[in-house]
Amino acid sequence: MPREYTRKGTTMRIIDAHVHTWTREIISQKDIEARRIAAQHNGKEPVLDSPITKLKDAMKESGVERAVVLPIDSGINQDMPLTLQEKTDWHTDEVEQFPEIRSFVGIDPRRGEKGIAELERAVLEKGCIGWKMYPPNGFYPDADEYYPYYEKAADLRIPIVVHTGFTSRFKHVKYARPVYVDKVAADFPRIRFVIAHVGTPWVDEALMVAAKNPNVSVDVSGWQIYAKGSPVKLFQMIADARLARVFPMRMIWGSDFPLFETVMCLSDWVRFFTNLRLPESMVELGYRQVTADDIEYVMWKNSARIFFGE
Ligand SMILES: [Zn+2]
Structure with a gap:
């Protein structure tokens, strides 16, 4: 039985809206090197293999019922061992054994028409439920030439x-x-x-974009860093997101699993967020306290609506 989380008598159902899976067979040498550098920085060993079974174990352990895998397409600027289509298939084959885990398709929009065709194939034939973009690979998401991608995403x-x-x-x-x-x-x-990641460190900018566009939400994956080291930053972000009317209805919970496991493991991150309350000192200053209902939107309802159409 998965662990159950309750808060004021409400049993929390949990969707992790942001996870990753990989093995060293599907990532580039450059990625392996970047992971080594990041791991060294923290005095840890790099994680070169994190297959779906590892995710599944962590979900079971922490009571996370569903998860959304967000593959990244780095094929334009790096030599990848798999083609774009092979990578999509690798992920969709992986999630096939676990109906509670679904995959997005990662596509770099600089791929032009071929990328659009792959977006369509991934969704219509391979069961992908969304498109993951990774702009740091070298593109601005709002360039005119990518508009056909958005038209396709809107159609789909x-x-x-x-x-x-x-x-x-x-x-x-x-x-x-x-x-x-x-x-x-x-x-x-x-x-x-x-x-x-609520745009970290550009949190105000992320909240501004979400505040003015009702079709924009934010995910809190990666915020384990602050939960662990300086929770006041997280509390302030939640309070600011409430003022921007992004919290609770357009904030979704995620972990970026397994990238922050060494900072805070999935169960601890679940426990932190299900029990999240602002410090009394903030409430005395006028910030509204976080309720069980608010948290239920973030941990389950918003992702169920945005990703699963429920
Ligand atoms: Zn991620």
């Missing part, structure tokens, strides 16, 4: 998760600002966009 009625904020050593943060989601979100009001 799929959500788009856009990575924003911090990236690894050989990718570029200048492309990763949340503001580059604003124009496309405004031009495609029917598409549901998710700004990953």
Whole structure:
């Protein structure tokens, strides 16, 4: 039996809206090197293999009922061992054994027509439930030439998760600002966009884009760093997101599993968020306290709506 989380008598159901799986067979040498650098930085060994079975074990252990895998297409700027189609198939084959885990398709829009064809194939034939974009690979998401991708995504009625904020050593943060989601979100009001990581460290920018576009949400994956080291930053982000009317209805919970496991394991991250309360000192200053209902939206209801159409 998975562990159950309750808060004021409410049993929390949990969707992890942002996870990754890989093995060393599908990542590039450059990625392996970047992982080594990042791991060294933390005095840890790099994780070169994290197949879906590892994710499944962590979900069971922590009571996470569903998860959404977000593959990244780095094939334009790196030599990848698999073609784009092979990579899509690798992920969809992996999730096939676990109906509670679904996959997005990762596509770099610089691939032109072939990328659009793959977006369509991934969704219609391979069961992918959305499109993951990774701008730090070298593109601005709002460039005119990518509009055919958004038209296709709107036709397919799929959500788009856009990575924003911090990236690894050989990718570029200048492309990763949340503001580059604003124009496309405004031009495609029917598409549901998710700004990953609340744009860290451009949190105000991410909240501004979400505040003005009702079709934009934010995910809190990666915030284990703050939960662990400086929770006041997380509390302030939640309070600011409430003022921007992004919390609770357009914030979704995620982990970026397994990337932050060494900082805070999945069960601890679940426990932290299900029990999240602002410090009394903030409430005394006028910030509204977080309720069990708020948390239920973040951990389950918003993702169920955005990703699973429920
Ligand atoms: Zn991620």
